[in-house]
Amino acid sequence: YVYFTLFIFQGVLHLSILLQRGSGLFEVLLNRTTIILSGRILISENVSQEFSKNVAVSSDLSDLSANDVYNELENRGYQYKDQFRGILNAKSGEKCCVATVQWTGNWCSYIDSLIQLVLFSDGEDSQNLYLPSEIQQIIIDPTLQSRIKG
Structure with missing residues (x-):
C-alpha cells in the first residue's frame, strides 16, 4: 500500500485503476488523485x-x-x-x-x-x-x- 486508507462507506467511493500494459505496473487511485495501492502484474511463460x-x-x-x-x-x-x-x-x-x-x-x-x-x-x-x-x-x-x- 502506498497510502493506507480505512474506508467507512457512507456514499459513493470513486476508485480508478491505471494499468501500463507493457510493464504491468498498476496504480489504484482514490478520487482520481490519491494513489492508495501500486504494484506489478506479470504473466509467466510457464x-x-x-x-x-x-x-x-x-x-x-x-x-x-x-x-x-x-x-x-x-x-x-x-x-x-x-x-x-x-x-x-x-x-x-x-x-x-x-x-x-x-x-x-x-x-x-x-x-x-x-x-x-x-x-x-x-x-x-x-x-x-x-x-x-x-x-x-x-x-x-x-x-x-x-x-x-x-
Whole structure:
C-alpha cells in the first residue's frame, strides 16, 4: 500500500485503476488523485514452475472447521459474512496453515479469503487484529483456475 486508507462507506467511493500494459505496473487511485495501492502484474511463460508442488506440511496440525476459523477471526475483531466466508476448513500448526478455500467465480471474495488465511495464521500467537499492509506475491494459474467448479 502506498497510502493506507480505512474506508467507512457512507456514499459513493470513486476508485480508478491505471494499468501500463507493457510493464504491468498498476496504480489504484482514490478520487482520481490519491494513489492508495501500486504494484506489478506479470504473466509467466510457464506458470507451473512458479509453484512448489511438494509443500512440506507438518503432521501435528490441528483440524479446524469453517466455523472454528471464523469464530476465531470474529473473536479478534474481524467480521466476515456471506460470500466473504470462503475458508471451508483449515489445518493449523505452529509454523504453517493449510486450508481449502471456496471458489465461486468471484475474484474479490476469493482473494479476500486467501488474505483471511494469512491474517488467521499470523495473528494466532498474539490474537491481535491485523490489517494487511503489503502483498509480496500471489501466483494464479489461470488455466488451472478456469477448471475449478464453484
